[in-house]
Each structure stands twice: as C-alpha cells, then as structure tokens.
C-alpha cells in the first residue's frame with residue numbers, strides 16, 4: 001500500500017526549483033520528507049483519514065531558504081546588544097549618545113557591548129575612538145563592533161582590561177591603531193580572535209541561550225530552514241555547542257558548520273546527520289595590514305592541508321587582491337566532491353572574474369550588502385570599481401555557480417531585500433548601481449538562495465528544491481515573486497515555515 005501523507009498543503013502556487021517539474025498546486029508530506037508534488041486533485045487523492053490539511057490560500061510555496069554564510073552565535077549575541085548600524089546611528093556623536101543611554105541599564109564594571117557601526121557610512125567617515133566612548137562612563141568597559149566583524153573599538157577601560165597599551169606590539173594578524181604619540185586610539189583591526197583569547201566578557205550561558213532563541217525565531221520568521229555557519233575559529237567545542245542547541249530545540253534550523261582551517265584535524269572524524277553536518281574549511285584572507293594576510297605561501301599551505309583532511313575550502317575575500325589570490329590558489333587545489341568556494345567576492349572587475357571562472361570555485365555572496373550598504377559604497381568606492389561590486393549577473397553569465405547568503409549579523413538575514421537588490425541592483429534608498437549586466441532574474445535569485453545553497457554544501461539530493469524524497473523544508477510566502485512588480489520583492493513576508501515536515505513558525 002502506498003504511504004499515506006501526514007500532511008498535505010493544498011491551493012498553493014508551488015515554485016519547486018526542480019527542473020523536472022517547476023510548478024504545482026499542492027504538496028504531500030510524510031514523516032520528514034516530501035512525498036509528492038502535483039495538482040490539488042492528485043495530492044488530495046493520496047490523503048487518508050489521519051492526514052492533516054493545510055490551506056495554502058493561493059500563496060506561494062518555496063523550498064526553505066538556505067543561508068549559506070552566516071555567523072549564528074554572533075547573530076544571537078547581537079539580539080542582546082545595542083544596535084549601532086548606520087540606519088540607527090548615522091554619526092559618531094549619535095553612536096556615543098546611544099551607547100550612553102544603553103549603559104544606564106548595564107551594571108558598572110560589566111561590558112557594554114554594541115555592534116553594527118560602519119565608519120564609511122558615518123557623517124564623519126571615520127571610526128569612533130576610545131575618546132568618543134570614554135565620555136559615556138569611566139566605570140563601564142565598552143566594546144563597539146564594526147558591522148564587518150573585522151574591526152573593534154574599545155574605550156580606555158576596555159583597552160586596560162584587554163591589556164593593550166602603547167607598549168603592546170601588533171599581533172601578526174592584526175593592527176592596533178595608534179595616534180602620533182604611539183598611544184592606542186581604541187580602534188583594533190582583525191583582532192577579534194586576539195581579544196577572544198584574552199578578555200572575559202562575562203557572558204552567561206543563560207544569556208547565550210536567550211540570544212539563540214531570539215536568532216532562531218528570526219531565521220524561522222524569514223523562512224530560513226538551513227544555514228551554513230562560517231565561523232573562522234569553529235572547532236569541536238563549537239560543534240558540541242550546536243549539538244546541544246539543536247538537541248534542546250533552541251535552534252531548529254539545520255546547520256552545516258564550517259571548520260576553522262587550522263582546526264580541520266580536530267574535526268575530521270565527527271559524525272553528522274540531517275541536523276548538524278560538517279562544511280568547508282574556512283580561511284580568512286585580508287589586506288587589512290596592507291599586505292595579503294596570511295601570506296600567499298601560508299594560505300596555499302593551509303588550503304592544501306584542508307584538502308588533504310578531506311575539506312573543500314571557503315575563502316573569505318573582499319578586496320580585489322584577495323579574490324585574485326584565492327582564485328589562483330583554488331585553481332591548483334585537488335577537486336573534491338563538494339566545490340571550493342570564494343566567500344563575498346565583493347570587488348570583482350572582469351580580469352579578476354576571469355580568474356574566478358577558471359578556478360572552478362562557487363561564489364557565495366551577499367546581495368544584502370548592496371541593499372543595506374549601498375549608500376556607503378556610492379560614497380566611498382571609486383566610480384570605476386562601483387560597476388564591479390558584487391557583480392552577480394556577470395558571475396552567473398560566466399557560468400560560475402553563485403550562492404546567496406546574509407553574512408548575518410553583517411546584514412539582516414531577511415532574504416527578500418537581498419533578492420530585491422540582486423534583481424534591481426538598487427539599495428535601500430532606491431539608488432541604482434551602474435551596470436545593468438549585474439542584475440539577475442527573479443527565478444535565478446530564488447535558486448541562488450535555495451538549490452544553489454544546497455549545491456554549495458553538497459546536499460542537493462536532500463534539500464534546496466521541492467521534489468519527492470527530499471526533506472520537507474518549506475516556506476509559504478504572501479506574494480508570487482515571479483508575478484509581482486520587482487519593487488514589491490523587498491516586502492514579501494513568510495506566512496508559514498516548515499522544517500522536516502513540522503510547522504515551526506506561523507505568521508499573522
């Protein structure tokens with residue numbers, strides 16, 4: 001006897017992302033898998049007495065979104081911290097004022113934590129310094145994180161607790177910014193890892209669980225059913241933390257955890273399942289110190305070692321020089337069953353793009369940065385480079401596999417403003433970036449947030465499209481993205497999110 005569905009979703013506009021059957025009206029789910037896709041009549045005929053019926057009310061059913069580059073625990077932390085993103089505080093003075101107000105509710109001696117500032121988007125076009133933050137309170141250490149995660153500002157008490165003074169040498173990977181007299185200004189570049197090893201931030205387990213609970217709700221409310229955590233320091237303890245959060249159902253989305261490239265040997269034997277699995281080896285390549293860091297030799301060595309341990313690599317690169325170096329090194333690596341990846345690929349003019357193409361890497365990028373950060377780029381990126389920022393259309397036309405993600409908390413994890421900007425190339429102020437060739441169609445953009453994400457982690461036989469046998473990870477949204485005016489894309493909302501056949505979120 002054929003298997004009876006546990007639930008059926010009827011009266012929906014099903015966009016499957018499956019080339020074998022791109023649309024349908026209804027879906028049947030049995031256990032944690034999709035049983036069938038078809039017309040209302042076909043699916044209704046499968047139902048038995050115990051089958052639950054869900055009315056799609058003519059809304060659009062999509063595969064659950066896969067956020068292929070996110071920092072989950074950082075996102076969790078930001079739900080418990082002060083938001084200083086440019087749309088909240090557009091100047092150094094405004095940040096100082098916000099922090100001052102927030103510090104009132106923080107007991108003296110405890111860290112005041114704030115996130116999301118962007119020096120390029122501030123009126124003063126500079127980083128805040130310890131002096132700006134010292135006026136807030138002499139009794140609170142203050143830490144303000146740049147939206148990129150690659151810079152941190154501490155006030156004077158914060159620097160003291162971190163043991164950083166005029167005599168402290170720069171660590172190899174980072175820079176302690178100093179004034180003319182050699183005193184630290186409070187601005188620290190690429191020093192998050194350094195600080196993590198030296199400072200007790202006084203965060204309780206309880207607070208972390210609260211943050212993950214909030215981040216989990218946020219992701220489910222956007223229809224994100226799988227994520228790839230891109231922590232560059234991820235090791236066995238992070239794996240165990242994810243395992244515990246998933247077992248407790250504090251975290252309900254599926255997780256693929258990248259490994260810190262230096263830690264692949266500690267992780268290579270850990271068993272995964274549908275909820276938690278291992279991803280790429282993450283390597284961060286920067287130009288913050290003015291030269292490639294790590295050096296080209298060290299980077300090649302790290303990448304080769306990761307491959308030997310069985311891990312494909314995912315290389316963080318923003319600047320043109322780093323994208324080119326990543327493409328060249330990846331071209332020389334052995335091909336594994338899951339493709340190597342270039343993360344961000346922010347500055348990518350045609351010569352660099354050609355190198356990316358011949359490397360065979362997929363590009364995992366963030367159109368949300370065009371959306372949320374567009375005004376900053378227009379102000380600060382040279383006019384000849386602007387057409388080649390996040391050149392999604394050009395990458396896709398060259399046959400490069402493009403995958404979408406939020407890099408959250410760098411941008412909000414809502415996929416729709418990002419999809420809107422990928423399609424229109426407009427930012428949140430409705431200003432358009434040059435070069436129409438970098439726009440993509442809506443169907444392509446949807447694929448980049450679903451099936452291509454599964455391909456980028458090697459789970460395309462399990463996830464990313466609505467097809468019989470795949471995991472029942474679905475999202476019902478309130479408009480048909482293929483039919484509406486593209487201006488409406490940014491306002492589409494999820495109404496119901498399902499993971500593994502279970503309804504995990506319902507909107508009003």
Ligand SMILES: [Zn+2]
Pocket residue numbers: 069070071230407
């Ligand atoms: Zn990232």
